[in-house]
Amino acid sequence: MDKFLLQQQVLKRLAEDLLQAEQAVRAAHETATHKENIAENKYDTLGLEAAYLATGHVRRAEAIRKALANWRQFRPRPYDVRKGIQIGALVCLVDSDDKQQHLFLGPDGGSMKLVSGTQFVQVLSSEAPLGRAILGKCEGDEVSIQVAPIRQQFEVLRVH
Structure with missing residues (x-):
């Protein structure tokens, strides 16, 4: 198995996940700010719920961006029996x-x-x-x- 090819697969999958997360952020934000979702009374919470959802999607997108950055900088090293299993193994x-x-x-x-x-x-x-x-x-x-x-x-x- 080639570690470089596996790393490329991870990067591709994370990029796809980020794209989906960013689309979800946009959709939730549009729902939260749409004029039809402005609360008319204290029980009308669709806009508020969409805002919470948008916040969650923003956090998810940020976590994926962080993972992408870590994987881009990552350089797997050959296995060293003196150190045992390390990241990259x-x-x-x-x-x-x-x-x-x-x-x-x-x-x-x-x-x-x-x-x-x-x-x-x-x-x-x-x-x-x-x-x-x-x-x-x-x-x-x-x-x-x-x-x-x-x-x-x-x-x-x-x-x-």
Whole structure:
């Protein structure tokens, strides 16, 4: 798997998300300021609700802009066994059922699935529970996280 190509996919997806968020900001702002939505009494809250929605969309757009900036500046380094898994690592984990999952530990904007050849790759932030758990680990190490009442166990199979 090519880290550069994965990074390009992340940038493309974030750019698409930003475009959608900016369109949502404009639509919510237009709704909030439209003359037909001016409150006629204290129970007429459509304009106020649209303003709250616009504020949320503005925050989302700003978060995406920040993620874009972080990913543009990001330069994944080769895996260094002395440091263990760091941001930029491509990691293959295997669970107790021998199910493998591929992760790309990035600077921001997790929860994105990418495709590399025939493999699905989950983008993961170092702030996510699994991201924090794998930092510093090496091939062969065990990783354990608690998700609600369930403890999940993994082994680090490969790191690039």
